[in-house]
Amino acid sequence: MGIVPALLNSRFICNMENTLSDFIVDIQNMSFSRGDNLIYDRMNMTVAQGKVTAIMGPSGIGKTTLLKLIGGQLKPDSGDILFRGRSIPKMNRSELYQTRKDMSMLFQSGALFSEMSVFDNVAFPIREHTKLPESLIKIMVLMKLEAVGLRGARDLMPAELSGGMARRAALARAIALDPQLIMYDEPFAGQDPISMGIVVKLIRALNNALGLTSVVVSHDVTEVMSIADYVYVVAEKHVIGEGTPEQLRQHESPLVQQFLKGEADGAVPFHYKAAPYADELMELL
Amino acid sequence: MVLKQLQRMGAATIHTIAGLGRAGLMLLGAIIGKPSFRKGAPLLLKQLYVVGVLSLLIIVVSGLFIGMVLALQGYTVLVKFGAEQMLGPLVALSLLRELGPVVTALLFAGRAGSALTAEIGLMKATEQLSSMEMMAVDPLRRIIAPRFWAGVISMPLLAIIFTAVGILGGHLVGVDWLGVDAGGYWSAMQANVDLYQDVFNGIIKSIVFAFIVMWIALHKGFDAIPTSEGISRATTETVVTASLAVLAFDFILTALMFGG
Amino acid sequence: MSTRKIEILVGLFVAIAVGAFLILALKVANTGFAGSGDTYTLYAEFENIGGLKARSPIKVGGVVVGRVAAIELDKNYYTPRVRLEISRQYDNFPETSSVVILTSGLLGEQYLGIQPGFIDETVHILKDGDMIEDTRSAMVLEELIGQFLFNRD
Ligand SMILES: Nc1ncnc2c1ncn2[C@@H]1O[C@H](COP(=O)(O)OP(=O)(O)OP(=O)(O)O)[C@@H](O)[C@H]1O
Ligand SMILES: [Mg+2]
Numbered sequence: 070m071g072i073v074p075a076l077l078n079s080r081f082i083c084n085m086e087n088t089l090s091d092f093i094v095d096i097q098n099m100s101f102s103r104g105d106n107l108i109y110d111r112m113n114m115t116v117a118q119g120k121v122t123a124i125m126g127p128s129g130i131g132k133t134t135l136l137k138l139i140g141g142q143l144k145p146d147s148g149d150i151l152f153r154g155r156s157i158p159k160m161n162r163s164e165l166y167q168t169r170k171d172m173s174m175l176f177q178s179g180a181l182f183s184e185m186s187v188f189d190n191v192a193f194p195i196r197e198h199t200k201l202p203e204s205l206i207k208i209m210v211l212m213k214l215e216a217v218g219l220r221g222a223r224d225l226m227p228a229e230l231s232g233g234m235a236r237r238a239a240l241a242r243a244i245a246l247d248p249q250l251i252m253y254d255e256p257f258a259g260q261d262p263i264s265m266g267i268v269v270k271l272i273r274a275l276n277n278a279l280g281l282t283s284v285v286v287s288h289d290v291t292e293v294m295s296i297a298d299y300v301y302v303v304a305e306k307h308v309i310g311e312g313t314p315e316q317l318r319q320h321e322s323p324l325v326q327q328f329l330k331g332e333a334d335g336a337v338p339f340h341y342k343a344a345p346y347a348d349e350l351m352e353l354l
Numbered sequence: 355m356v357l358k359q360l361q362r363m364g365a366a367t368i369h370t371i372a373g374l375g376r377a378g379l380m381l382l383g384a385i386i387g388k389p390s391f392r393k394g395a396p397l398l399l400k401q402l403y404v405v406g407v408l409s410l411l412i413i414v415v416s417g418l419f420i421g422m423v424l425a426l427q428g429y430t431v432l433v434k435f436g437a438e439q440m441l442g443p444l445v446a447l448s449l450l451r452e453l454g455p456v457v458t459a460l461l462f463a464g465r466a467g468s469a470l471t472a473e474i475g476l477m478k479a480t481e482q483l484s485s486m487e488m489m490a491v492d493p494l495r496r497i498i499a500p501r502f503w504a505g506v507i508s509m510p511l512l513a514i515i516f517t518a519v520g521i522l523g524g525h526l527v528g529v530d531w532l533g534v535d536a537g538g539y540w541s542a543m544q545a546n547v548d549l550y551q552d553v554f555n556g557i558i559k560s561i562v563f564a565f566i567v568m569w570i571a572l573h574k575g576f577d578a579i580p581t582s583e584g585i586s587r588a589t590t591e592t593v594v595t596a597s598l599a600v601l602a603f604d605f606i607l608t609a610l611m612f613g614g
Numbered sequence: 615m616s617t618r619k620i621e622i623l624v625g626l627f628v629a630i631a632v633g634a635f636l637i638l639a640l641k642v643a644n645t646g647f648a649g650s651g652d653t654y655t656l657y658a659e660f661e662n663i664g665g666l667k668a669r670s671p672i673k674v675g676g677v678v679v680g681r682v683a684a685i686e687l688d689k690n691y692y693t694p695r696v697r698l699e700i701s702r703q704y705d706n707f708p709e710t711s712s713v714v715i716l717t718s719g720l721l722g723e724q725y726l727g728i729q730p731g732f733i734d735e736t737v738h739i740l741k742d743g744d745m746i747e748d749t750r751s752a753m754v755l756e757e758l759i760g761q762f763l764f765n766r767d
Binding site: 399515544547 | 617620621623624626627628630631633634635637638639641642643644669671678718
């Protein structure tokens, strides 16, 4: 396996320029809105190098949006997002594409390329960004597929996979090139307890073995608390609570407590903003 | 009231111009920049198959029928003037100058254009384009460009095939069925058809139509609202807009080429 | 679908298109006198060129010998001036030859007919750039009928 040292090496060189900062991602006073819908209001967040950082929050609060902001697919209205000390929103197109080679993202929907087999999907980033011979690519892809338990499904098309399998295949693709930063959007959704355990271990292992940085967006409180080094709870356009899982459990904010315990009624409204239910029903009568 | 109308008109104008701007940017992003032969060639080949080879059957069948109908209709008129020896030029010129490029473009918009819009719209809706972007692969280069060039290459080839098949279809009806002299069919054609004026101009028309149809189809897909309803609307829009644009440009090109 | 199969089918598609183009170029269109290397130029002035157009054929006894290259209007006398491109193969027309505008068939397109004149010691052979003096509107019956029917002016 001559390539692993090569990959590690390139990462090592990349790291040299960033030893100044411990934070691979640094979000500063960032505001973002979709039309009139303000999603983030001067939000601050940091992601520490080499750690697993989890982001939790109610559905529709803007977690996926946040990952897309970090990936440079959306531009904030104001504030800044630094990746290894460089501003993502201020990058031009080619710089942005260069930077994206160092990150990868597992999309909430999986987003496998529907016209390619599972094998070709996982091989896609390798083929696009390296000139490795096909025999080596095959080894790399099979290793990744083995890691997510899908080596036997390599010749299936994405349409032939179940939801959970598709997500694991997408996970294999996201880690194909061992990028510096991996953002997982809901990696546990739709997994049975066994594959969930595999995915949890995989994220942890990637982090420990290769020194990657992971950002995990998830609702699964127990899983998140078990692998995260640092957790952010996002609601109401801000970070409402942060800390290590231990600190978070002791957090005094009722919102955080409600979220962690999964109580329906509490400080965080479960409903999308709306007129009072009783009023609306009365109007209809 | 008047102000409201004016405002609506302004909004529509801005909307249209913004749409054109996005379409232009998309096209520029797709076709500018050096293509990598190693990666580009297999992609182009695959799309030539999807866009070109798979359209061949409909093109050949329609070309045959249109040539046969032209010969039948032309014969009944020409025979009244005793000018049935002009059947060859009539069939050949109508096909070369107009029907070949135009009908091919219309069929192509319906067959390949709508499929491309739907394919790309669906890729957008399922975040395949987004995830490709996040993998530092430009979807304009990887997805749009090969399809665009495959269409631009395929359509003139299809138009040439359409025209040739149509002329043979005209021969089938005119000569083999209605009894026009075979030698006269071809020689009158040769006397009246010019390689530059007619054949090349027809091919130029077809290349222009190919740009228009591919541009519209790909942009409608790329700009589609990523829902099933948005995609179905984009598909319809592709066929309607591309067909109208082809007919409008056909008039302009005809006026420029043959009008003077 | 294997890459090999796709390659073969695309190759076949291109081959069919090339075949179709060859049919159009060789069997349908008139490819003669397309180039400029093997032609020479003559001029002729007419009273009225009628429906003659650039690229109309020039025939001698029904055989195509060239094409009309351009039609201009003489600025001084306002007479149409036609530039004829004739194949080098036929470069021995005497200066006594005449040019006539003819119509192929009743409704057909118009073309130029050259009627070669007599030759004796005093008559020169037309060279590149020469002017054919003797030009006539068609004297043929079909052309007269054509004028009667369509140009009643
Ligand atoms: N393309 C879009 N256009 C307009 N608004 C959008 C768009 N995508 C998302 N939104 C809005 O942005 C807000 C945040 O969406 P986002 O997908 O980031 O939520 P999320 O936190 O990831 O939710 P979930 O946990 O359910 O995935 C939502 O209120 C949604 O209505
Ligand atoms: Mg989400």
